[in-house]
Amino acid sequence: MGNPMTEQTQAPEAQPSSPGPASGKPDIIRVEGMHKWYGDFHVLKNLNLNVQQGERIVICGPSGSGKSTFIRCINRLEEHQKGKIIVDDVELTDDVRQIDSVRKEVGMVFQHFNLFPHLTVLENCCLSPIWVRKTPRKEAEASAMEYLERVRIPEQADKYPGQLSGGQQQRVAIARALCMKPKIMLFDEPTSALDPEMIKEVLDVMIELAGSGMTMLCVTHEMGFAKTVADRVIFMDGGEIVEGAPPREFFTNPREARTQKFLEQILQH
Amino acid sequence: MTESEVQRPKKALAPVKWIRSNLFSSWYNTLLTVVIGYLVLTSIAPLMNWLFLEATFTGAEPSDCAGEGACWLFINQRLNFFIYGFYPDDLQWRVDAMFILLAVAFVPQFIEGFPARKWLGIFGLTGLPVIGFFMIPGGLFGLEPVESSKWGGLMLTLILAYIGIIASLPIGTLLALGRRSEMPVIRGLSVVFIEVWRAVPLITVLFMASVMLPLFLPEGMSFEKLARALIGITLWQSAYMAEVIRGGLQAIPRGQYEAASALGLGYWKKMGLVILPQALTMVIPGIVNTFISLFKDTTLVLIIGLFDILGTVQSTVTDPAWQNVAVEGYVFVAFCFWVFCFGISRYSQNLERKLDTGHKT
Numbered sequence A: 001m002g003n004p005m006t007e008q009t010q011a012p013e014a015q016p017s018s019p020g021p022a023s024g025k026p027d028i029i030r031v032e033g034m035h036k037w038y039g040d041f042h043v044l045k046n047l048n049l050n051v052q053q054g055e056r057i058v059i060c061g062p063s064g065s066g067k068s069t070f071i072r073c074i075n076r077l078e079e080h081q082k083g084k085i086i087v088d089d090v091e092l093t094d095d096v097r098q099i100d101s102v103r104k105e106v107g108m109v110f111q112h113f114n115l116f117p118h119l120t121v122l123e124n125c126c127l128s129p130i131w132v133r134k135t136p137r138k139e140a141e142a143s144a145m146e147y148l149e150r151v152r153i154p155e156q157a158d159k160y161p162g163q164l165s166g167g168q169q170q171r172v173a174i175a176r177a178l179c180m181k182p183k184i185m186l187f188d189e190p191t192s193a194l195d196p197e198m199i200k201e202v203l204d205v206m207i208e209l210a211g212s213g214m215t216m217l218c219v220t221h222e223m224g225f226a227k228t229v230a231d232r233v234i235f236m237d238g239g240e241i242v243e244g245a246p247p248r249e250f251f252t253n254p255r256e257a258r259t260q261k262f263l264e265q266i267l268q269h
Numbered sequence B: 001m002t003e004s005e006v007q008r009p010k011k012a013l014a015p016v017k018w019i020r021s022n023l024f025s026s027w028y029n030t031l032l033t034v035v036i037g038y039l040v041l042t043s044i045a046p047l048m049n050w051l052f053l054e055a056t057f058t059g060a061e062p063s064d065c066a067g068e069g070a071c072w073l074f075i076n077q078r079l080n081f082f083i084y085g086f087y088p089d090d091l092q093w094r095v096d097a098m099f100i101l102l103a104v105a106f107v108p109q110f111i112e113g114f115p116a117r118k119w120l121g122i123f124g125l126t127g128l129p130v131i132g133f134f135m136i137p138g139g140l141f142g143l144e145p146v147e148s149s150k151w152g153g154l155m156l157t158l159i160l161a162y163i164g165i166i167a168s169l170p171i172g173t174l175l176a177l178g179r180r181s182e183m184p185v186i187r188g189l190s191v192v193f194i195e196v197w198r199a200v201p202l203i204t205v206l207f208m209a210s211v212m213l214p215l216f217l218p219e220g221m222s223f224e225k226l227a228r229a230l231i232g233i234t235l236w237q238s239a240y241m242a243e244v245i246r247g248g249l250q251a252i253p254r255g256q257y258e259a260a261s262a263l264g265l266g267y268w269k270k271m272g273l274v275i276l277p278q279a280l281t282m283v284i285p286g287i288v289n290t291f292i293s294l295f296k297d298t299t300l301v302l303i304i305g306l307f308d309i310l311g312t313v314q315s316t317v318t319d320p321a322w323q324n325v326a327v328e329g330y331v332f333v334a335f336c337f338w339v340f341c342f343g344i345s346r347y348s349q350n351l352e353r354k355l356d357t358g359h360k361t
């Protein structure tokens, strides 16, 4: 395993899932032949995916296809049983130190926000920089305020999460993740618990973030978002990556029948 | 603001209206009000007579209690014993100093906006017991030693309850975390500890601590009866506390654990900064409930020959010099317990209100 695998050495192994653009940038995430089981249930089957630094990837697929499970494996909220996941040159194993160092570089935004209700917005944002990164409090607060401005809610800094709307809470959650200055951001259906009028405010923040060159993996059903910002759209079904392609190709000319069927269903409304 | 003309409807009703709508709204409500009112009035008058109007408060000797009412003279004369037990008179200032510190730490907790309230509370939970550890037994810093067999009365009750309470909270928290640990050995040990201690009545624990434990300890190694009782009470209370706290831990949604992990917080930081603050806040009523039970259960130390407030009173009411003062004695004990338990309860309500951030995930 010592020799770094390149795109080319992997390509022959029939990999419709990982046709990343062949530019010179290094891969920041490498998933190789990864499997996961819940007990006897085989949730993820032979996943392969290389993500370049700065690449924006949208993952879609029907409910229960394993999208959440997959991106939760990338920061080890779930454990995989076979294959390899390498994030920023650190392989995820049982070693707690490796897991900690990966989690420092990977921010995550959840469907249900998961803000800490006993802390104010500002405290939510500063918690990890202070306790994990050991940033001095003053500095952490100043930087948190910058991110809160970026997600356009600096005026809510001293409120508690319970006093905010869903859209505001999700933007705080994004700011909180960004405060750790991660190299990669994972989003698990960040807008699907929101009312329609709040979806846009969160998507706007995500689009801006995409513009800043952040590496993003985003599970979402917002196909408009996929079309505007994604470098690649990946379709999962039944625990497998069925195909992945740049959005124009993916939406106009899907290769697999399963993808076509999914797109027909989702694009109807 | 132009809308300011639209006023929020007033909720409070005038007293007359309140009385009419709550006490005399229908014929059977009126009947109930009249009957209960009659009963209350007829029983309150004799009670007041006994408690205050015809009671004897001052005097020199038992025979001064001649009236029909209560003989508070008895309490008055033996108060020293009820508060300090056999603690030497000339050293009682040390105990008084602790009472004052206790008041300084906790009375401000009831006063909204008192300066440094939080720090006083923290001092009460950390510094106060340390100071007490040196002040009450003495022996260091030139303080004359006082054996624990001389401690008694209210002071002993407070020592037992206070140490039991503040020691059981951290131990109980660790046990609760242990019981939910993913490490089988730690989980197993926690379960066994909790289930064994919780299944035993406190009276048995105290009895074992005072009678059986010395039999097992090696020759020459013995520590005081009070210390053994304290250890017994603390461990027993910790087992209860652990289960209350575990209830809180289980009520925290999985998303909170995941968000904390995803932010890179390790186990102890995740628990200490995210999970426990929420879990403990959630179970304040349960925690306070166990505190109050413990406070009252400390009276059981009587059976191992320690004289807490109930013990001192009980041993005095049988004094032949005083006749028929048992009721006064027990009323006094009940009142003391009520004051402290009610105080704990009010304090916890304050705390709950303050910690409520208006939303549960």
Ligand SMILES: Nc1ncnc2c1ncn2[C@@H]1O[C@H](COP(=O)(O)OP(=O)(O)OP(=O)(O)O)[C@@H](O)[C@H]1O
Pocket (backbone or CB within 6 Å): A038, A041, A043, A061, A062, A063, A064, A065, A066, A067, A068, A069, A070
């Ligand atoms: N903890 C678990 N134990 C057992 N099975 C699980 C667990 N979590 C998820 N699953 C199963 O794994 C499969 C994939 O779940 P996952 O949540 O990854 O799907 P998803 O693609 O994110 O779906 P959705 O769009 O509904 O969020 C589902 O069939 C689900 O029932």
Ligand SMILES: [Mg+2]
Pocket (backbone or CB within 6 Å): A067, A068, A069, A188, A189
């Ligand atoms: Mg999901």
